[in-house]
Amino acid sequence: MDRDARPPNPFVRKLEGFAPLSEFERGMLERISADARPVDPRVDLVHEGEKPEGVFLIMEGMACRYKRRASGVRQIMAYMVPGDLCDLDVALLDTMDHSLATLSPCKVARIDPGTIGELKRDHPQITHALRLCTLVDQATLREWLLNLGRRSSDERLAHLFCELLLRLQAVGLAPEGRYALPVTQHDLADTTGLSAVHVNRTLQTLRRSGLIALDGGTLSVLDLAGLKALAEFKSNYLHLDGWRAA
Amino acid sequence: MDRDARPPNPFVRKLEGFAPLSEFERGMLERISADARPVDPRVDLVHEGEKPEGVFLIMEGMACRYKRRASGVRQIMAYMVPGDLCDLDVALLDTMDHSLATLSPCKVARIDPGTIGELKRDHPQITHALRLCTLVDQATLREWLLNLGRRSSDERLAHLFCELLLRLQAVGLAPEGRYALPVTQHDLADTTGLSAVHVNRTLQTLRRSGLIALDGGTLSVLDLAGLKALAEFKSNYLHLDGWRAA
DNA sequence: CGTAGAGTTGACTGCATTCAATTGTGGTGG
DNA sequence: CCACCACAATTGAATGCAGTCAACTCTACG
Numbered sequence: 001m002d003r004d005a006r007p008p009n010p011f012v013r014k015l016e017g018f019a020p021l022s023e024f025e026r027g028m029l030e031r032i033s034a035d036a037r038p039v040d041p042r043v044d045l046v047h048e049g050e051k052p053e054g055v056f057l058i059m060e061g062m063a064c065r066y067k068r069r070a071s072g073v074r075q076i077m078a079y080m081v082p083g084d085l086c087d088l089d090v091a092l093l094d095t096m097d098h099s100l101a102t103l104s105p106c107k108v109a110r111i112d113p114g115t116i117g118e119l120k121r122d123h124p125q126i127t128h129a130l131r132l133c134t135l136v137d138q139a140t141l142r143e144w145l146l147n148l149g150r151r152s153s154d155e156r157l158a159h160l161f162c163e164l165l166l167r168l169q170a171v172g173l174a175p176e177g178r179y180a181l182p183v184t185q186h187d188l189a190d191t192t193g194l195s196a197v198h199v200n201r202t203l204q205t206l207r208r209s210g211l212i213a214l215d216g217g218t219l220s221v222l223d224l225a226g227l228k229a230l231a232e233f234k235s236n237y238l239h240l241d242g243w244r245a246a
Numbered sequence: 247m248d249r250d251a252r253p254p255n256p257f258v259r260k261l262e263g264f265a266p267l268s269e270f271e272r273g274m275l276e277r278i279s280a281d282a283r284p285v286d287p288r289v290d291l292v293h294e295g296e297k298p299e300g301v302f303l304i305m306e307g308m309a310c311r312y313k314r315r316a317s318g319v320r321q322i323m324a325y326m327v328p329g330d331l332c333d334l335d336v337a338l339l340d341t342m343d344h345s346l347a348t349l350s351p352c353k354v355a356r357i358d359p360g361t362i363g364e365l366k367r368d369h370p371q372i373t374h375a376l377r378l379c380t381l382v383d384q385a386t387l388r389e390w391l392l393n394l395g396r397r398s399s400d401e402r403l404a405h406l407f408c409e410l411l412l413r414l415q416a417v418g419l420a421p422e423g424r425y426a427l428p429v430t431q432h433d434l435a436d437t438t439g440l441s442a443v444h445v446n447r448t449l450q451t452l453r454r455s456g457l458i459a460l461d462g463g464t465l466s467v468l469d470l471a472g473l474k475a476l477a478e479f480k481s482n483y484l485h486l487d488g489w490r491a492a
Numbered sequence: 493c494g495t496a497g498a499g500t501t502g503a504c505t506g507c508a509t510t511c512a513a514t515t516g517t518g519g520t521g522g
Numbered sequence: 523c524c525a526c527c528a529c530a531a532t533t534g535a536a537t538g539c540a541g542t543c544a545a546c547t548c549t550a551c552g
Binding site (some may be wrong): 493494495496497498499500501502503504505506507508509510511512513514515516517518519520521522 | 523525526527530531532533534535536539542543546547549551552
Binding site for chain 4 (some may be wrong): 261430431442446447449
């Protein structure tokens with residue numbers, strides 16, 4: 001028990017969900033993710049138009065992908081939570097077509113393309129897990145498209161909260177249906193395609209319905225079944241039933 | 247001139263945009279895509295929940311990815327045009343998290359996973375091109391998210407029309423700014439997250455503005471600069487400036 | 493204590509949905 | 523050849539959801 005006291009590495013934990021890893025591989029992943037450096041909130045990691053150098057791995061906090069229109073309005077296109085790796089194959093492209101930024105204070109590791117190349121060459125299990133990660137990222141984008149296109153405002157938020165709950169649970173960061181959600185209502189608005197004012201009102205109806213509590217950056221899911229039902233949430237797109245189930 | 251009379255293979259043409267191919271590789275791709283079979287419009291190729299078998303390659307017509315909610319409402323998440331290959335890595339997953347269907351009459355080739363595996367093993371250039379394809383697919387999903395979240399109805403349609411123009415031009419199917427758009431207004435509604443009625447009205451304003459003509463399944467871009475300006479269209483996410491430019 | 497940023501509330505406006513009816517068109521069978 | 527049907531496109535009217543603008547509160551922080 002004592003040896004397990006240190007917080008489990010979310011990166012290792014996530015990949016283990018997708019493929020069985022050897023002790024050696026776990027150690028290698030631990031080493032790769034060891035030198036995460038702190039980054040302030042609201043800081044761009046890479047900006048649209050720049051040439052990407054290396055790959056970012058979020059170890060603590062929350063980050064996001066986003067784009068802006070000329071008017072300044074922003075659309076967030078993905079949340080990145082601890083354990084998430086961005087842009088595995090991004091080295092293949094010459095310029096970023098979107099930006100990457102922290103939402104909260106984060107710990108971020110930068111992995112250089114060479115290291116990724118080595119992993120791909122020498123560790124098929126890890127490669128397989130990483131490829132599944134990108135497939136899930138893609139599936140998540142599709143689900144978000146459904147969210148923006150065909151769900152009402154309360155359904156959109158409910159769906160987002162369900163998704164984050166499952167993703168954070170998968171890396172052990174949402175015990176008892178509660179997790180840190182260190183984002184502003186404005187961020188939620190830019191995520192769900194709504195206005196900040198309307199997010200505020202919608203959150204109130206979710207609270208009044210007894211589905212969630214959201215206070216001081218902590219989201220508590222009070223009625224998971226109700227929340228899932230409202231959002232019509234199906235977790236299949238996250239493909240969390242990895243090799244263990246098979 | 248006579249030998250070039252046969253229509254160029256859109257699949258080969260697309261991949262050549264992403265990587266230089268040898269004559270042998272071109273021939274191999276031609277062979278793979280040769281036995282496309284006709285499929286009626288509005289037919290599911292794979293349905294959500296099924297186990298995917300093989301990979302689909304669109305050679306003629308238009309197909310789409312979509313999801314449905316319990317109420318029956320549909321959200322289209324991608325258009326597939328000639329030359330587009332779906333779900334390169336889909337064999338890695340056990341169940342589809344979305345459906346695939348034709349919109350118009352199509353010619354579709356099915357490629358079995360074994361063939362894909364061979365390509366990946368023996369032809370690094372092709373593999374590279376295919377990987378870029380999936381990166382562009384992902385980037386397109388992100389752009390669509392911006393479209394649904396932060397663009398008005400006329401901007402959404404304008405953006406869609408711009409994107410399709412460029413994608414079809416890339417495979418030689420949009421000469422003189424005109425291309426076949428064999429979809430209903432209801433399909434466009436399910437693409438843009440609008441109602442069919444409102445798509446109708448929005449199309450009328452686009453026509454009245456002199457930006458497009460849309461009649462009998464043919465879209466003509468009358469004022470490309472204006473259309474791009476309205477949609478705030480930037481083509482960078484399609485990464486059409488492939489190896490030739492570099 | 494003053495300021496800045498986030499959250500909250502109210503009033504007004506407007507864009508988009510819904511419902512319903514109508515028109516147009518191609519295909520089918522009498 | 524024409525009646526009829528199915529489906530897509532179009533139009534009108536009424537409703538409502540969500541955006542905008544603006545003011546106010548609350549809290550953390552210097």
